[in-house]
Amino acid sequence: MKTRLEKFKESYFLYSFKRDKVAIFSFVTLTVFVILALTAPWIAPMNPYDSANIDIMNSELPPVWMEEGTSEFLLGTDNQGRDMLSTMLYGLRTSIIIGVGAVALQGIIGVVVGLLAGYLGGKTDAILMRLADIQFSFPYLMVAIFLSAIFQVVFGLGSFERLAIPLLTIIIGLSNWPMFARTIRASVMGEKNKEYVEAARVIGLPRWTIMFRHILPNSLTSVMVISTIQVANAVMSEAALSFLGLGMPVTKPSLGSLIRAGQEFFFSGSWWITVFPGIWLVIFVLVINLLGDWLRDVFNPKLYKG
Amino acid sequence: MFAFIARRIIQAILVMLVISLVGFSIKDQIGDPVRDLVGERVTPAERAEIAEKMGLNDPFFTQYYRFVKNAVTKGDLGRSFLYNKPNLEVILHHAPATIELVFGTALIIIVISLPLGVYCALRPRTFLSRFTMSFSTLGVSMPVYLTAILLIFLFAIHWQVLPSYGRGDTIDLFGLGWWSTGLLTIDGLRHLILPCVSLSTLMLPLFIRLIRSEMMEVLETEYIKYAWAKGLSPARVWMVHAFKNTLLPVITVFGVQIGIMFAFTLLTELVFQWPGMGFMFLEAVHRADISLLIAYLVVVACLFVVVNTVVDILYGFINPTVRITGTK
Numbered sequence: 001m002k003t004r005l006e007k008f009k010e011s012y013f014l015y016s017f018k019r020d021k022v023a024i025f026s027f028v029t030l031t032v033f034v035i036l037a038l039t040a041p042w043i044a045p046m047n048p049y050d051s052a053n054i055d056i057m058n059s060e061l062p063p064v065w066m067e068e069g070t071s072e073f074l075l076g077t078d079n080q081g082r083d084m085l086s087t088m089l090y091g092l093r094t095s096i097i098i099g100v101g102a103v104a105l106q107g108i109i110g111v112v113v114g115l116l117a118g119y120l121g122g123k124t125d126a127i128l129m130r131l132a133d134i135q136f137s138f139p140y141l142m143v144a145i146f147l148s149a150i151f152q153v154v155f156g157l158g159s160f161e162r163l164a165i166p167l168l169t170i171i172i173g174l175s176n177w178p179m180f181a182r183t184i185r186a187s188v189m190g191e192k193n194k195e196y197v198e199a200a201r202v203i204g205l206p207r208w209t210i211m212f213r214h215i216l217p218n219s220l221t222s223v224m225v226i227s228t229i230q231v232a233n234a235v236m237s238e239a240a241l242s243f244l245g246l247g248m249p250v251t252k253p254s255l256g257s258l259i260r261a262g263q264e265f266f267f268s269g270s271w272w273i274t275v276f277p278g279i280w281l282v283i284f285v286l287v288i289n290l291l292g293d294w295l296r297d298v299f300n301p302k303l304y305k306g
Numbered sequence: 307m308f309a310f311i312a313r314r315i316i317q318a319i320l321v322m323l324v325i326s327l328v329g330f331s332i333k334d335q336i337g338d339p340v341r342d343l344v345g346e347r348v349t350p351a352e353r354a355e356i357a358e359k360m361g362l363n364d365p366f367f368t369q370y371y372r373f374v375k376n377a378v379t380k381g382d383l384g385r386s387f388l389y390n391k392p393n394l395e396v397i398l399h400h401a402p403a404t405i406e407l408v409f410g411t412a413l414i415i416i417v418i419s420l421p422l423g424v425y426c427a428l429r430p431r432t433f434l435s436r437f438t439m440s441f442s443t444l445g446v447s448m449p450v451y452l453t454a455i456l457l458i459f460l461f462a463i464h465w466q467v468l469p470s471y472g473r474g475d476t477i478d479l480f481g482l483g484w485w486s487t488g489l490l491t492i493d494g495l496r497h498l499i500l501p502c503v504s505l506s507t508l509m510l511p512l513f514i515r516l517i518r519s520e521m522m523e524v525l526e527t528e529y530i531k532y533a534w535a536k537g538l539s540p541a542r543v544w545m546v547h548a549f550k551n552t553l554l555p556v557i558t559v560f561g562v563q564i565g566i567m568f569a570f571t572l573l574t575e576l577v578f579q580w581p582g583m584g585f586m587f588l589e590a591v592h593r594a595d596i597s598l599l600i601a602y603l604v605v606v607a608c609l610f611v612v613v614n615t616v617v618d619i620l621y622g623f624i625n626p627t628v629r630i631t632g633t634k
Binding site for chain 2: 149
């Protein structure tokens with residue numbers, strides 16, 4: 001019996017990974033980004049959320065290689081005197097937490113709805129999928145904008161800003177679940193008439209066991225493929241919401257709110273407040289997209305065109 | 307065919323009912339129509355009287371019924387306290403700006419993506435194709451507001467060749483008072499360039515890739531091989547046989563993406579201070595004008611439902627299998 005590690009070493013997955021330079025590059029970059037983000041509290045030069053560390057006299061300092069730059073602030077400071085590098089590390093951390101959390105929520109809702117609709121069929125299927133269709137006919141960013149606008153009015157600006165991370169996770173999670181539900185349903189429809197499912201039914205296993213223990217594991221590949229792209233989408237949505245002023249507050253900036261905050265200073269010469277978080281965000285989303293494209297090609301070249 | 311159309315329309319009406327119900331219950335829970343009407347400076351007794359007169363103490367569904375009836379028969383979606391005008395009027399006043407933005411963007415997308423997509427499909431190994439494809443991956447990952455900011459910096463501040471905000475000179479069409487257009491003045495057109503270009507960078511990669519992959523797929527089919535075997539000229543095979551059949555899925559996606567573009571106009575309108583519906587919406591959020599928010603929700607939902615239904619019905623005409631599989 002081979003161990004899992006040995007199996008993995010001989011798999012087509014690893015083989016095609018090793019041969020694809022873009023995939024390796026994206027994976028390494030992504031890993032570095034994630035490590036930087038998760039260890040931000042320890043490696044960042046200062047804590048940008050702590051107002052005791054911030055000195056307004058340091059505001060709008062340029063990066064170190066420009067004339068007025070100091071080595072204390074490698075990438076310069078923003079309009080409130082926060083170190084750009086630290087703020088970007090913390091911002092990326094927020095973006096990743098919200099992105100991954102939102103996709104997990106989308107995944108859970110999508111898996112439950114997709115399994116129920118696909119396996120039970122009939123009325124359940126019709127109702128659940130109609131709901132998904134209705135939501136799917138509206139762009140998810142629009143749904144997210146509406147949800148956060150309404151949440152902001154309901155909670156009031158103060159509480160919204162305090163609860164911004166969990167609320168944004170819920171908002172982005174709710175706005176994009178139909179994608180998962182549809183994918184899962186499609187693969188469940190393909191699986192449910194196979195013999196192993198019939199066998200499980202014949203020996204009298206309960207429906208829930210068949211759905212979650214037998215069918216679900218065989219439908220997970222497609223979930224994995226879309227999850228990657230969905231994390232990129234979720235991070236982009238979070239940044240867009242924050243840019244609109246409907247997301248993370250300026251006191252706890254994510255990359256989107258940093259770009260928003262830097263916008264007015266950009267045109268008066270302090271370009272680094274907008275440009276650095278912008279590049280940071282673009283690279284992050286780009287490597288996830290590249291990795292997602294590669295995963296899609298490896299697992300299922302015909303999953304969808306694009 | 308008639309049954310298919312009828313079913314689609316009934317479905318659309320149901321969707322609108324659900325959305326208006328959601329919108330109305332939000333308004334019912336958190337809105338305060340009395341404050342919207344008269345402000346804070348009234349005694350509680352007067353407030354109660356106004357509330358009674360407006361029917362705010364009626365059961366929920368009576369009120370909902372009245373909301374729908376007013377919306378359908380009189381086009382009345384309530385009043386905005388922010389603008390102190392009927393909501394529909396406020397929205398209509400801002401709509402032309404947004405529609406022009408979307409129209410200009412669609413034009414740019416069509417003009418650029420069709421030739422580039424076809425070229426990439428026909429000559430996949432040339433430098434231009436490879437460049438386009440890798441650039442389009444970058445384009446997908448680039449937030450539209452960042453592109454907009456960079457464009458403003460380059461064209462409006464650094465080179466100072468194009469204006470950076472607002473709509474510029476507009477002309478009042480037909481003397482209606484609310485329908486102003488920037489398409490007929492040079493200044494208005496100049497103001498449109500940057501917002502439209504930045505909005506189009508969002509969708510261009512998608513369309514170039516879509517057209518490319520559809521075209522490549524069509525080029526592999528049997529009837530194209532047959533056309534080659536007949537000895538037709540390349541131009542005829544590519545343009546008449548292959549290209550025409552590429553267009554069908556592209557048109558469908560285009561219909562859907564126009565809707566999605568409306569969501570992204572919010573971002574460009576914010577950067578360019580474009581006085582459209584998105585800008586109005588953000589203002590309504592910041593000032594907590596629930597009544598206007600809900601009216602916007604209903605109008606936008608209506609727009610989407612109408613577009614989706616029309617696309618579906620058109621598709622039913624073009625492709626008969628759609629309406630057959632729908633019937634069961």
